[in-house]
């Protein structure tokens with residue numbers, strides 16, 4: 001009798017398990033995303049921006065509050081280094097590993113974030129993670145809407161902003177939050193230089209079919225060389241912003257970077273991005289120095305050439321920008337056409353440049369943000385935007401500008417030079433005193 005009851009109960013339990021599994025299959029719909037997928041980041045970011053809202057109904061508010069009040073929140077920290085050398089961090093609370101509930105477009109969904117610390121992406125070492133959304137079957141149609149919403153929110157956050165990516169193993173990952181774009185005009189190069197580079201790039205971008213018809217790899221390499229503080233990096237960043245491209249910054253001296261990783265990174269840069277290799281001379285100087293002991297990084301010179309050529313075989317437009325302070329140290333193999341298609345000297349200040357910068361600082365409209373920096377951190381005030389000048393400043397800026405041009409020309413004639421960065425710093429120092437800036441500028445020359 002007791003035995004019969006036991007068997008009966010066990011059958012009942014089994015049927016319940018099988019039944020509930022069948023019911024789940026019929027009634028529930030599940031969507032799984034892993035952290036290799038872009039939607040994964042978008043969805044996490046979307047969740048972070050949808051805290052409990054007083055406009056929701058009481059039930060919704062209570063349950064959504066559970067999501068944000070629960071202990072399983074994670075912090076995502078973004079570090080940003082500003083051009084003035086300072087850095088700041090931004091924090092975002094996102095749904096941590098565990099179970100959360102969300103209400104979207106009239107449907108309740110369960111969201112599980114799971115992390116498998118044992119499974120890691122081979123190159124980046126990042127743990128494998130999944131987000132699983134589970135809802136009643138009718139919510140199936142809502143999943144794509146939710147993902148599209150998350151994507152649009154992510155894109156909106158980047159509108160008008162410059163996204164900088166850095167290498168993480170063999171992957172590119174956004175570095176910090178998207179930054180405010182720096183207007184191209186705020187980087188003042190010698191007359192015609194900026195226009196020449198921009199024209200070349202725009203022409204290249206308009207010729208995709210022309211390249212395809214002729215079987216020429218659709219890539220272009222630029223090398224901006226010249227003394228420190230002449231605006232090479234600032235110009236490249238502004239140009240990317242102007243064309244709504246991202247920037248992928250590659251540091252050749254980075255520990256752990258190997259030829260293979262470099263090849264992979266260059267071949268897999270995100271669409272619509274510039275690959276920026278700064279101080280390209282720093283990793284190796286002349287080829288002769290790339291001997292066993294000569295390397296400062298673990299990549300080889302031929303590895304770099306291969307990576308650059310590998311990029312060339314890619315079907316989509318590939319734009320590589322390199323900078324150096326020491327053009328003469330570069331191996332001719334690196335700067336040959338095909339690897340560097342346009343090399344441009346970005347030099348110390350000439351009178352025309354200095355005058356434009358001066359007038360931007362002190363002339364009408366100064367302080368309107370035309371020289372605003374490329375940074376966004378609310379916590380770190382930019383040192384590059386001059387305070388607004390008083391409108392009734394009774395000074396003849398045009399004649400001061402002429403006298404500045406005269407000083408710069410005579411210093412140049414005497415073989416002395418000044419960088420645009422030094423001029424900028426000096427003008428910031430004399431933000432309220434244009435006359436003092438012009439009178440003291442001679443002391444900056446070296």
Ligand SMILES: Nc1ncnc2c1ncn2[C@@H]1O[C@H](COP(=O)(O)OP(=O)(O)OP(=O)(O)O)[C@@H](O)[C@H]1O
Nearest residue numbers: 083186187188189228229230231232233234420421
């Ligand atoms: N031509 C310029 N016009 C406006 N600002 C400039 C210019 N050149 C330099 N600056 C200012 O000086 C600072 C340094 O500039 P940037 O880093 O672009 O120079 P760089 O040539 O890339 O220097 P390095 O070779 O040392 O990397 C920036 O804050 C930038 O605003």
